[in-house]
Amino acid sequence: MSYQETLDYLFNRLPMFSHIGAAAYKKDLANTIRLCEALGNPQRRFKSIHVAGTNGKGSTSHMLAAILQTAGYKTGLYTSPHLKDFRERIKVNGEMCCEAFVTQFTQRIRPLIEEIEPSFFEITVAMAFDYFASQQVDVAVIEVGLGGRLDSTNIITPELSIITNIGWDHMNMLGNTLEAIAGEKAGIIKPHIPVVIGESLPETKPVFERKAAGDNGIAPSPIFFAETTRYVTDWKYEQHQLAVEVADNRHQEHQVYHLDLPGIYQLKNLLTVLEAVTQLQQKGWRIDHQMVQQALRQVKKLTGLHGRWEIIHLHPLVVLDVGHNIDGIKQIREQLELSACKQLHIVMGMVKDKEVDKVLALLPAYATYYFTKAQIPRALDEKTLQQMAAKHQLKGYAFEEVNAALHKAIENASKEDMILVCGSVFLVGEVRNI
Template identity: 35%
Template sequence: MNAASPASDSASASAYHAALERLFARTGGAWRLGLDRVTELLARLGDPHRRYPVFHVAGTNGKGSTVATLDAILRGAGLRVGRYTSPHLVDFAERVVVNGEPMTHAAITEWLVGHEPLLTELGATFFEATTAMALSYFAAQQVDVAIVEVGLGGRLDATNIVQPVAAAVTQIGFDHLEFLGDTLEAIAGEKAGIFKSGAAAVVGDTRPGIRDLLQQRAEQAGSAPVLVTGRDWQVEEIVVDAQGTSFTLTVDGVTRRLTTPLVGQFQAHNTSVALALLRSAGGRWADIEREAGRYLPSVRIAGRFHRTPPWLFDVAHNADGAATVVANLLSVGAPHPITAVVCVLRDKDWRGILQAVARAAERIIVTMAPTAPANRTWNLDDVMDWAVVEGLPVVRRDDFGTALTEAQVGAATVLVTGSFHTVGDAMERLQVDPLAR
């Protein structure tokens, strides 16, 4: 077979980008949460999501790490695993992955073009269309199991169409307040909407009040069994270093020492949630959990304490995430001086993020990520006025490429953080593959 000609490659790339442009156009206007459209859409597609078991994961912080850990364990056990996450860093195809391989551009183009009339007829949103594509692709690829990450909230998120074998809610934080509520309790209530009757539930938040609320919601939903951190398992003796995070996990009086290559105190808890998902599902899943220590070394997660010296990438799009990055920098002894390149979306707590980053970085360069949505870009005049009053070591470089170039001058470590757009744009310019092992 002859290799594709440059002209055909160009035509394929053009068709892919055109299909994505039409898909992203579906993000226009107000968010339209709810399950009616995606239910009808998947019904018209033959309900592909019912052809394989699903693990469902929600949470403000930690869900990405939990998904990545579960993916590594299940693949290590020899299963064919579909993984659906959002958003992407560099390429849209990162969202839909089977056994570590992203959905091909050709397959994405074919699905979007082929189903565009149906998507338009039903008024499907960007995320509903993408979710339906992912769930259909997993069926076509005959996966043994899929891991599905919630996009926004839980109760009304398009992914809540799945009937999982087990669902987990990780740590709750303040995010998307306009949709989920302005208290941790309200946000937790929305995320608890993924708990379903007859499916196992895992409560991963470590704070007693939120943990109790999530447990109550799971029991009210008819979930069984319900496993709760601190009650049904304990995580202790956490040690973080440059090689990862080790900890002691105790379940039913049995103690194991486990290590994940993910760096950070809370990665011990995220790992424990992934293991609890397997235990709660029982049967063959619980059998896999007992061997999980063998598979943890292969865990990888794009854009989360992702190290390519001198660069260190972490999306850290809220103050809690930024504080975690700083703690991890201290734990691994990242070489100084540290320069941080930061761009935060205006609806995020950029003040809290910059205050956290300033605890580790000798210099902070604030900039504008090229792909940041125009209606959500932060105002650098406001940022600089505030930084001067706070006495933070902040300089402004509006051009993103200039910020990356200057960041390397005199720095032993360059941290890129603030949003998926910031990290993804930097990885693309620096030619760092987010899915590389």
């Protein structure tokens, strides 16, 4: 098979969450274990860091990968979903895996695929582990796909576990309370392995503490809450970058960090990353302050991160953000309140299984909307989205495809306006270069 034929096979032969939603979610680790056993358990041949959470796990994973790269470690990075190229999911030192590897891996494992019928995600996890082992990485940062306890990535025993936060998302699979969702994500906590919690709530903190305490006879895990060890004392948003002053409660030290990821929600992720670095240093990883400073200034360059308050055009300002759930849209709204523009235009599309009404209720009525959809079966029809939005006094146009919507927004905008594309990772991924 050619590379394109291989992708067609993977996308069309295997149940894919981005296309069909919950039906593609396998509620056990059996297939992943079987796949990795057939590959010689590659996940045991490299060290790893495991990152879960409702929001922020992608940014946190990329920041940590950038820091480890800068510290001189050969660093793997597994994230999902991809925006443009399938190989974005599997990188080493910021470079995507090669097309030949994807093709050869799929051909090698195809008989087992036909036998056990794994999901698309299960195959990509096994592919990533096999690639990282073959590349002999020093460490791989592994982002959880969905939940944690039953996520395919949860067959690793990492150096460190991280849970960024808990919010309302994927309730049809993870549970209808914050405690239940936290319980699923706490499933990545392993005996004796330290865990960093980025943000906690009164409902979720006891869940993490019980899991880390090792109830039911399981050995305990050291647990660290990032929000209690450091805090942001000041920050500035200048020229689409963040300068953040952070105080350390343990040493009364203040440090300023410059981030090339300009979304103000990165303030919370930064505290999580800094505590993660501290725990890695405690375990003997050689990472000094200058390396952290240097890496945070160029995360996008080092790792290829896109879609996090990403500015792709000036005059008018065009911003892409993959925020798509309640907490993600709240963070976008906070960012909008700090952004000066003459008129706001929002190009928006969502998938059917999100809490669409609750998201729409958070959006500003003063903006002009361009309702659209990603080209996947899960996408909510643009006319339906337009009708639902009207109930929240959100008015605008409807388009079958995101680039047509964006073109119209640019046509309508003045040089002092802002255009935001958001609501779906898949929608942002379909935006072509302006």
